[in-house]
Amino acid sequence: MSSRDDTLAASIRAIRDYPKPGIIFRDITTLLGDAKAFRQAVDDLVKPYADMSIAQVAGIEARGFILGGALAHQLSAGFVPIRKKGKLPHETVRVAYSLEYGVDEMEMHVDAIKPGEKVILTDDLIATGGTAEGAVKLLRQMGAEIVSACFVIDLPELGGRKKLEALGVEVRTLIEFEGH
Ligand code: AMP
DSSP: OOHHHHHHHHEEEETTTTTTTTTTEEEHHHHSSSSHHHHHHHHHHHHHTTSSSSOEEEEETTTHHHHHHHHHHTTOOOEEEEEETTTOOOOEEEEEEETTTTTEEEEEEEEEEEEEEOEEEEEEEEESSSSHHHHHHHHHTTTTTEEEEEEEEEEEGGHHHHOOOOOTTTEEEEESSSOO
């Protein structure tokens, strides 16, 4: 990693054994609360997409909303929330997905994306890729053209990047951490 990436990595707090033993939780609230680090993360995430006429940024609840809103603003794109089930008020499409520590369902509004729209998917971190895979399925069901999926953090040992790439989705991440 470059020294720029080292600075970003240093702004992320590691919490051992949260939410259960053996997990190192990568807490980005410390990155978000550091004005320089937050700016850097957003700038570095949007850079590859600056001239690509991205129509929508889709963010995964909840930390993907914070990053996704900032990315959408920078790209002059719309923002689409992908939420845990039962939270969205209008008609939704739903998919089940597996997590590093559990199973859940996520939804998006049926009319959130127009077929053929160029979409960037974002979240704070990719681990097993189960969450992002679910989001990719939802977006594709709606006819989205997923240009890329981007994350601040990759946990490469958990294989999420490879899982998304096998689905034909380009993956961009800023920093990697070893382990879970
Ligand atoms: P996965 O579906 O396994 O790729 O898990 C990704 C989702 O779970 C993201 O929304 C992350 O915010 C969260 N997550 C998984 N593992 C961690 C971790 N070690 N630290 C922080 N968040 C995590």
